[in-house]
Amino acid sequence: MKSRNILSSKKNLQQMMLSKINTTQNKIIMKTMLLCLFLSLSFAFVSEKTGWLEVDWKIIFIPALLVLQIIIIGTALKNRYKKH
Numbered sequence: 001m002k003s004r005n006i007l008s009s010k011k012n013l014q015q016m017m018l019s020k021i022n023t024t025q026n027k028i029i030m031k032t033m034l035l036c037l038f039l040s041l042s043f044a045f046v047s048e049k050t051g052w053l054e055v056d057w058k059i060i061f062i063p064a065l066l067v068l069q070i071i072i073i074g075t076a077l078k079n080r081y082k083k084h
Contacts, residue, residue: 029071037064 040063047053 029068032071033064033068036067037061040064 040060044055044057044060048055
């Protein structure tokens, strides 16, 4: 009986955490990061194939991380100076 209660409480905790993560704001952030990552990968691939620019593939994820930092800082500033 206790094992069922423990399993159900773990399942409820997982559902609660997933509902906190799966918000519309987080979906927009994830879509923005994926779009930025896709654009930087496609730009790097095209420029590598054409020979226009040599790309260091280790730093290709930096634009997506910069977008994430900008979103986090912007949200923090907006929440800090929000009028109540």
